[in-house]
Amino acid sequence: MDDLVIGMAGSGGDGIVSAGESLIAAAAYEGYHALMTKSFGSQVRGGESSCRVRLSTNRVENVGGALDVAVALNWEDFLKFGAELPVSGNTVVIYEAKTGVAPEAIPLVGVAPTEVFAVPIGDMAKQAAGSDKAKNTVVLGLIAGWFGIAREAILRGLRKKFIKKGEELVAANQRAFEMGEQFAREHPLKQPRMMKRPDEKAGKKLLTDGNDMCAAASIFAGCEFFGGYPITPSTEIMQFYTREVWKYGGAVLQAEDEIAGIGAALGASIAGKKAMTATSGPGLSLKTEIMGLASIAELPLVIVDVQRGGPSTGLPTKPEQSDLFAAAFSAHGDVLRPVLAPTSVADTFDVTVESFNIAEQYQTPVLLLSDQEIAQRKETVDPIDTSRFKIVDRRKPTATELSDYHRFRNTEDGVSPISHPGMPGGNYQGAGIEHNERGNPTASGRVHQAMSEKRFRKLAPLKRRTDLFKVEGNPDAALALVAWGSIAGVCREAFLRAKGDGLDVKLLVPWLLYPIAEEVYRDFFASVKAGFVVELAYQPQLYRILRMFVDVPAGIQPFNRSGANPIQPREVVAQLRNASLSLQQPAMPPSSEV
Amino acid sequence: MTTTPPILPTYQAxxxxxxxxxxxxxxxxDFGVVQGIYRALASVGRAPHDIAFISGIGCSSRIPGYTTAYGFNSVHGRALPIAQGIKLANPDLLVLVAGGDGDGFSIGGGHVPHAIRRTLDITYIVMDNQIYGLTKGQLSPTSKRGLKTVTSEYGSLEAPVNPLLYVLAYGANFVAQGTPADMAGLADVIEQAIRYPGFSFVNVQSPCVTFGMEGQQVKAHRATMKTLASINHDPANRLAAMDLAQQYGQSLHTGVFYKNPDPPPTLDGQVRERQRQLAEKAIPRERILDMFVQK
Amino acid sequence: MSPTPSIDFTKLTLCDALDLATIIEEEAKERYEEFAHQMELHHNPDAAAFFLFMLKIEALHEGRIAGRRRELFGDAPRNVRRELIFDVEAPEYHEVRSTMTHREALETALRAEKKAYAFFDAAMKHVADAEVRSLFSELREDEIEHAGLVEKELAKLTPDSKIKAEDVEDEPIAH
Known part of the structure; x- marks a missing residue:
């Protein structure tokens, strides 16, 4: 096997997520590509919890479809995760024997997995480690035994994790692990499924989640200030800052509210520093007024919105792609605010650096639209060569420009040199009120028109940034997929599978969501007769925005549903197959011939 | 006097x-307030380009534009958070914040306690006129109970906020009040506030001539005001300050209500210290992803 | 240090006194200039014109005193600075209104001149230096002269109309 999807569930005390963490860490160490998502009940502590780990010798970009391996420490908890842990006839099901359920009576409706193991996991843990707290280590042993994954790396990880508490605990866990392995040896699978080893050259991978990647990338991009307020699922970005930013001479403010968070970040930008804030849907609404201020005052600022199910509190721990309208359009007045979205933990680095570069280059707020899945999933990432990234800093005024300084000088490209407090000669008045080139307030319609035109004109070059769009497949294909954010990873796998099945299809994944780069889409759609814009939201938001700006072919349809209803690659492939069939149907003859 | 050449100050008002x-x-x-600020700044002696002057929205929030400092006329109620970001980003700057009573005690009221508890070295000047002037005379958070305005046709049913007591209760270490009826006194408290290491607050009774009450104009101030010095108030006595602050709205006391003689360390100072302590632990920016390598 | 230190009149030299008088006139001149702008901005041409007139009077006066100082003391450094005074001969900010009549503008100036008279009058009680005393006395008389000038203008004016600006003006604008 070269691809394995494991889903595990238990109660919080079972440490099943912790087992997943050990597994993915070992996988990353070994050089596997891997990805892990976690899902929890609504209890803050001690509720049901689950994780999905996908390991592969090839690049993985989504959590995969049906599970290859399902681990249930108890069935009640497992079943609560429903579609997040889908079991098929091909799934190896492992569960705690103590549940008293007979293998032929497992409570899975409509599927009859061929390999089902009732394992006395708790008893084994007690026997090996003297406590059933080591259940999760037994599970690791079972998985390592049946699927041949990363034995040494897992043991290394366990040692690292428990050594702080003494050799005794390390040894106990090793025994629990080995007992799991032994059980697997004694109960071989009917159809062996040993994982292929990763390529020798694969090398160690980075392992992190989207929020930490975003935070690290922002520091790489030169960010020195974070202002924000805790909100799931974005808070880890602020937490990262509280650990790291001081080291770089910067500061972080956990503000009294969302507004103060972005306000402080804007202040830092006024002071000449690169700054950011991060939030999720409800917080984005609160920050909107100051985003407008940043637009008219022409201040660089990166606002991260980690989307979750909405509106309002919605589904705070589940992914959804329903903030695109808000990101692009929630503004008072005439505002053009760039919106970018990463599609994976790996490209969160690129997109974050781009966001800062665009913010600095054009002196504008930039909205970085992440989502719960990318933000909180763990993913292996190939080492990134940071030297290939250019860091852009805002354009400072020259001595000549300072001698007659106009903060908002209407230059040819619309970008005006920007000073900051502390810079002699650059003193100016920034404001939310419309202003002339010097920054003095005005109510003149003529100036307002000219300044609006300037603020839009400066962003025009963005639409020519074809590097912010990933296009794959035959450029002349009649069948197409468009996807953004975490769903892009699902669609890329669907695209590869469909191509493997012989479909002539192409894929467009935008990092830049707004402004709409009309020409990029026009070129892409030129050959297209059918296809889908795939989105995880009840309203197909990108699809609708595209139709505002571009002649979207009639055969391009939305394929979408509400968040927390994961879309699987096979569904997208099925859609493509149907669309392809419809393309092959003979055209209806003209009516006169009937 | 003419025999020794005088040491001229670096800056004049x-x-x-x-x-x-x-x-x-x-x-x-507000004309008087801006004069007081010019004079206080001249006395403090920092270059205009080293000053960041942030305001919210309202008539009074136009004030940064009338100075040569770096000004920022932001949005309603948010001057304090923005100013704190500036100070944290560059603690070398002299940061002034100004706005009206609506800005400070209504729409932005929630920011005040936090600005106080953070003890950043910034100065907050509120021009308190007990009315919303820019929007034509509506009730403000400091309007007296019973005041008739366009939004209180039959008289306000609400008690006003007491700005002095508000900031004292939240632990402000420097609290003063001034009025343009005493220009020298006003300039003096503003200067003291700027010089105070930490968050300092000055409430200025700054009358609105268009919508304000007759009894709250400069002439009335002059007739009734009492300097705190003249009643032998000890500005180191916080409880006495709170006692006097209770009289807000009844009698006009000017001068320093409270000045903690033992100011706690400023946040900006502590931030610098933390940056200094942790600087050597930084992974170079271009290698920051090393932290994600599985070891 | 207070931003507005008090003046020690007992130590004032003639040169200092001339400088002090200069800055007092300078302050008044600038205030009238500001008032003229305020009145122009608020479309009150009568008051604006009058404040411009006062500006010229104060400028002339300032020029005369400054000239005398140069004659006597050349460019010897100045010991007194603007920060020593607040509103000595300058009418106070709160005294004007956008709707003020020509007469009210004149009355504002008259009060300012009388205030300046009172300042020099009070200062003289503390002044030790004979030359300074004589200068202050002279300046005090100047203020009487200026006041007289304004009073004469006032006398020429017809009484203010019963219809006040407030009765006819448009409502203030909300922003």
Whole structure:
């Protein structure tokens, strides 16, 4: 096997997520590509919890479809995760024997997995480690035994994790692990499924989640200030800052509210520093007024919105792609605010650096639209060569420009040199009120028109940034997929599978969501007769925005549903197959011939 | 006096006055406030380009534009968070914040306690006129109970906020009040506030000549005001300050209500210290992803 | 240090006194200039014109005193600075209104001149130096002269109309 999807569930005390963490860490160490998502009940502590780990010798970009391996420490908890842990006839099901359920009576409706193991996991843990707290280590042993994954790396990880508490605990866990392995040896699978080893050259991978990647990338991009307020699922970005930013001479403010968070970040930008804030849907609404201020005052600022199910509190721990309208359009007045979205933990680095570069280059707020899945999933990432990234800093005024300084000088490209407090000669008045080139307030319609035109004109070059769009497949294909954010990873796998099945299809994944780069889409759609814009939201938001700006072919349809209803690659492939069939149907003859 | 050449100050009040002409109504109290600020800044002696002057929205929030400092006329109620970001980003700057009573005690009221508890070295000047002037005379958070305005046709049913007690209760270490009826006194408290290491608050009774009450104009101030010095108030006594602050709205006390003689360390100072302590632990930016390598 | 230190009149030299008088006139001149702008901005041409007139009077006066100082003391450094005074001969900010009549503008100036008279009058009680005393006395008389000038203008004016600006003007603008 070269691809394995494991889903595990238990109660919080079972440490099943912790087992997943050990597994993915070992996988990353070994050089596997891997990805892990976690899902929890609504209890803050001690509720049901689950994780999905996908390991592969090839690049993985989504959590995969049906599970290859399902681990249930108890069935009640497992079943609560429903579609997040889908079991098929091909799934190896492992569960705690103590549940008293007979293998032929497992409570899975409509599927009859061929390999089902009732394992006395708790008893084994007690026997090996003297406590059933080591259940999760037994599970690791079972998985390592049946699927041949990363034995040494897992043991290394366990040692690292428990050594702080003494050799005794390390040894106990090793025994629990080995007992799991032994059980697997004694109960071989009917159809062996040993994982292929990763390529020798694969090398160690980075392992992190989207929020930490975003935070690290922002520091790489030169960010020195974070202002924000805790909100799931974005808070880890602020937490990262509280650990790291001081080291770089910067500061972080956990503000009294969302507004103060972005306000402080804007202040830092006024002071000449690169700054950011991060939030999720409800917080984005609160920050909107100051985003407008940043637009008219022409201040660089990166606002991260980690989307979750909405509106309002919605589904705070589940992914959804329903903030695109808000990101692009929630503004008072005439505002053009760039919106970018990463599609994976790996490209969160690129997109974050781009966001800062665009913010600095054009002196504008930039909205970085992440989502719960990318933000909180763990993913292996190939080492990134940071030297290939250019860091852009805002354009400072020259001595000549300072001698007659106009903060908002209407230059040819619309970008005006920007000073900051502390810079002699650059003193100016920034404001939310419309202003002339010097920054003095005005109510003149003529100036307002000219300044609006300037603020839009400066962003025009963005639409020519074809590097912010990933296009794959035959450029002349009649069948197409468009996807953004975490769903892009699902669609890329669907695209590869469909191509493997012989479909002539192409894929467009935008990092830049707004402004709409009309020409990029026009070129892409030129050959297209059918296809889908795939989105995880009840309203197909990108699809609708595209139709505002571009002649979207009639055969391009939305394929979408509400968040927390994961879309699987096979569904997208099925859609493509149907669309392809419809393309092959003979055209209806003209009516006169009937 | 002429025998020894005097040491001239680096800056004069006029160095802080911009070319922009105020659009305030003639007679507005804010004219006096900006004069007081010019003078305080001249006395403090920092270069205009080292000063960041942030305001919210309202007539009074036009004030940064009338100075030569770096100004920022932001949005309603949010001057304090923005100013704190500036100070944290560059603690070398002298950061002034100004706004009206609506800005500070209504829409932005929630920011005040936090600005206080953070003890950043910034100065907050509120021009308190007990009315919303820019929007034509609605009730403000400091309007007296019973005041008839366009939004209180039959008289306000609500008690006003007491700005002095508010900030004292939240632990402000420097609290003063001034009025343009005593220009020298006003300039003096503003200067003391700026010099105070930490968050300092000055409430200025700055009358609105267009919508304000007759009894709250400069002439009335002059008739009734009492300097705290003249009643032998000890500004180190916080409880006495709170006692006097209770009289807000009844009698006009000017001067320093409270000045903690033992100011706690400033946040900006502590931030610098933390940056210094942790600097050596930084992974170079270009290698920051090393932290994600599985070891 | 207070931003507005008090003046020690007992130590004032003639040169200092001339400088002090200069800055007092300078302050008044600038205030009238500001008032003229305020009145122009608020479309009160009568008051604006009058404040411009006062500006010229104060400028002339300032020029005369400054000239005398140069004659006597050349460019010897100045010991007194603007920060020593607040509103000595300058009418106070709160005294004007956008709707003020020509007469009210004159009355504002008259009060300012009388205030300046009172300042020099009070200062003289503390002044030790004979030359300074004589200068202050002279300046005090100047203020009487200026006041007289304004009073004469006032006398020429017809009484203010019963219809006040407030009765006819448009409502203030909300922003």
């Amino acid at each position: 006029k160095d802080f006055k911009s070319d922009l002409k105020p659009i305030w109504c003639p007679g507005c109290g």
